[in-house]
Amino acid sequence: MADLGTFALLAALVVALYGIVTGVLGLRRGDAVLLRAAHRSVTAWAAFIALASGALFVALVSRDFSIRYVAETTNRSLPLIYTISAFWGGHAGSLLLWAFVLGAYAVAATHGLRRAPSLAPYVTLVLLSTAAFFTATLAFSSNPFSTFQVPPPDGRGLNPLLRNPWMAVHPPALYLGFVGMTVPFALALASLLSGRADQEWLALARRWVLTAWVFLTLGLLFGAKWSYVVLGWGGYWAWDPVENAALMPWLTSTAFLHSIQITQRTGLLAGWTTALMLVSFALSILGTFLTRSGVLSSVHAFANSTVGLYFLIFLGVSVLVSFGLLLWRGRRVPGGDPVESVLSREAAFLANNVLLVVAAAAVLFGTLFPIFAEAATGDRINVGPPYFNQVIVPIVLLLLALMAVGPLLSWRRADPAELTSTLTGPAAGGLLVAAAIAALGIRNVSVLLLAALCAFVAGTIVLEFARGVRLRRTHGEALPIALVRLVDRNRRRYGGYIVHFGILVMLVGITASSVFSTQTQATLAQGDRMRIGRYELRYEDAQGFRGPDLRMTAARLTAFDGVSSTPLTPRHLYHESQDEITAEVAIRSTWRDDLYVVLIGLSADRVATFRVLLNPMVQWLWTGALVIVFGGLIAALPARRPQEKERPAYVEQTAVAAGSRIR
């Protein structure tokens, strides 16, 4: 398998380089045969990468410990699911996954480019250049097929923290997001390289960015869920650099998805939209660099790793080339008319873009500052959650305000009187909600503001749906059918509203769980009870178990909420081969709150120490994220184009009424 895998990587590199050479020569000489060869090289490259991936997969499943990577990430007692997830459990394997995902995307993209023949040769070249970089890194710096002369009889096993179903799906989702940025990046560069800086690439790029964005959202969700259920600290987001690495391209791609609407509709901000795409790609490479180079643990670890240098060079070259091209060809990018009025949808989207980019820049600064500080002074200065919260919370509040007002504004210029009358209801609703929360005794200004704004946005979204549905209902459609058809006829618009609604639900969960979380710690003998919030917990007993490569201690508790009782079993796991202890948290999750129990310690006489947290509304966070993904998928679906003759008149009326602000 090792020989096959190494050959596949080397062959993939050869084919990628061949594709680049034939592509460049084909363009210079105007040779269609060479251009076709370049085009086919993408498929051949993807096939060789798939072969290498297959070889690694077989090596993992057959536990071929002669391959260093297999021995370092698996052992004989590892369950099959984690043996498979060990594919991306280590550095070299995760880079191969990167390449594999790029292969799948590249094949789909190049085959879908028949509709944009003028961009196709350039897209192929950019994709092959990225492919060549990753393949060279795999072949010469992080070869997952490097072997031992004498293989060990058993492997070291997967890092115990990664033995969790959420961690089995988190990296693939995240990589599908990161790598997904490559195709729209290639389209953006192709538009600049070809000198056809028109809107053709935008039409193609939007769905790719949405797909990547949906996967990034899922990746962030899975990562947060893993952090919540595995790390045992009771939270899900710590502004850790690895988390930030995924958040930054998510923020800039969100900005792109808004700015593209202005550019496609008015021609405005074309250069800015292109720049957002280039930045999103650069940040996705930066994210991979940060997580894979070792620079986050120490600048010295980075200095000792060749892969870090490879990534830094690639990042530098791609930023220089892409932004150089943007500056060089920028004058050809059509600018469109200037923003006519501050009270317009363009202005709202522009403000939204500025806020999202400022948020991404603030996260970037907070993430990179410790690295630069360590490089300059030798001491690591960590930038903690207080910095990020202070910067991000006001931005989120401003974004919420824009989310409420923006979709209700017309393009070009909104009528202030009409806008005021439209906004009065939702705004009053927001104020009422804030007043109701204040009446409950909550005086936290940020919470009240956020609640008011969330209710405000929810009101405007409901208003938009209600208008559209009402119009369809006047023509005899039942409510559910009217609702489904409304979304189906304008997936982009209503998908966006669903995303906005998901963000509201998520923000409610984040705010409640981070501001109103309570915790306590107690040492209990068998039969002892403790209280937290509305729960009473009784410690029943503790037991020890032995499994392959594992010693486990489990404590049994019963949680009473006055109505029902729930058994909870937090565990302590000692992984023998890794000499590492992990906790398995017990969670009772409801819409109202999460009862979160961690076993801290257990004495010989079975006296146990527990840390118990009551985190309100955490389920809202997960649900909100899923709603965002659902909305994103709807928005990513191709627009329906019914035949004019089939389109009933009232559909036009709906479009005029609910979407009058579109045009």
Place this chain on the structure above:
Amino acid sequence: MIYALVLILALSSVTSATSAPRTDVAIGLLLIAVDAQRDHLRISEALRISNPGREAVVDLRITLPPASQYVTFHRGLVRPSETDDGFRDRIRLPPGLTEVAYSYALPSNRRATFIRSFPLPIRRMEIVARGRGISLRAGRGQPLAPLAVAGEHLPRWEVRTVRAGEGITVVLAGLPVSRPWLPYAAAAVLAAALAVSLCIRLTRAPARTGGVIAGSQNF
């Protein structure tokens, strides 16, 4: 697998080990099973120690060939500790037979030579090797008829009456080795083929004037 093979051999040879004359503590039968794998050997050794007298405690020091790795203890050892050149353990020898078994790995090339010496006299040493087309011989002793196991014929060698500390040289030839150059060579062939096809195309189709094309007809 190879450990199982050692045990099969040990059981099949039990008569010769127990019928030896009773003198002092000695290794009645020593089985060395060599599993030849690519670039390395997995060597399993089973010692059948006979104690004709009363129960004794022996400080057993086993010297392993230089560069041996991944020592695994299978049977008869209580608390083995690694030493610079092998491992040691204090084992209790009740009257009669005690079995000790362990295995280790040794890097190898096409040919491997290693010396085995043991702290106790050995009445009979049998070496068996597994691997396609390999040959086996030792510094002294004689070859035995190949052992047929699961359709394979494994070469065997026997040495009788080895003194304590006496080194027996074991030589294996025709061992399997990896060919790390093979993937590179195959990729180089592919690169050459593509380069040649490109050159042919370039020479047959001269460049058009006008340079960059939109590529609209090419996809």
